[in-house]
Amino acid sequence: MGRPRAVARPATGLSPREELLAAAAELFTVNGYSATTTREVAERAGIRQATLYHYFRGKEELLAELLESTVRPSLEAARLLAASDAPAGARLWALAHRDATLLCTGEHNLGALYLLPEADRFLGFQELRTALKQAYAHLLAPITAALPQHERDLRADLVYSVVESVILIRRNTSARAVEGMGEAVADAALRVGGVGEADLAHLRELGRALLPGR
Incomplete structure (x- = not known):
């Protein structure tokens, strides 16, 4: 059960939400926030872009959660x-x-x-x-x-x-x-x-x- 992944990824022990935050942390700090798209975050996490919106409303909510953390x-x-x-x-x-x-x-x-x-x-x-x-x-x-x-x-x-x-x-x-x-x-x-x-x-x-x- 659960939402499907876009690509197979090594097991990390992270939940899909945590995978998305980890991917956003990497992309925002390495490539820049403005240059990063939600599609890229989803792909980096190995999760379908549509699934990302099940956990976050968009890129701004990802950034807000990372900042608050x-x-x-x-x-x-x-x-x-x-x-x-x-x-x-x-x-x-x-x-x-x-x-x-x-x-x-x-x-x-x-x-x-x-x-x-x-x-x-x-x-x-x-x-x-x-x-x-x-x-x-x-x-x-x-x-x-x-x-x-x-x-x-x-x-x-x-x-x-x-x-x-x-x-x-x-x-x-x-x-x-x-x-x-x-x-x-x-x-x-x-x-x-x-x-x-x-x-x-x-x-x-x-x-x-x-x-x-x-």
Whole structure:
């Protein structure tokens, strides 16, 4: 049972929907979003084009799902970290580590899709990004509490930008190993946020304990 495939494909263990997203991720990041058609996505996934429309309304919905997939795990991590009684700086370090690692890993650099002019049209994606940015600002607030509000806002913007900078790093230096990137970005985020070197090592150790599997 199930909808027929256009061509035989090696078994991947992915559902047809996941196959389509994987194909779209490859084609959008390698060939470009505008240059990719739904027919090409379907063919790459080994699925008939008519079947694609059973799962997605079109190319824009594929892009929206890929964009949102780069934010949802980090936003869920932020919600879990909010429940921790660890110092805010340690939770901020852990969130930056998990977020940067998510953006650095994966077969394709989905974060590069943020740079598409079309990305601004997806309200669901933008709402998720805004919520994640607010989560960073909330964790940073105790560190910047003594600063004027405009400086607190600037620090929050800078911390968020430091994490997202891995998108350009990965895009411009594809051979760069991602091992250690999470820690480097998390350290940089705390420094930009105003954490001094004397406190950074301690917060890093506490932050490591908040990572999955620790």
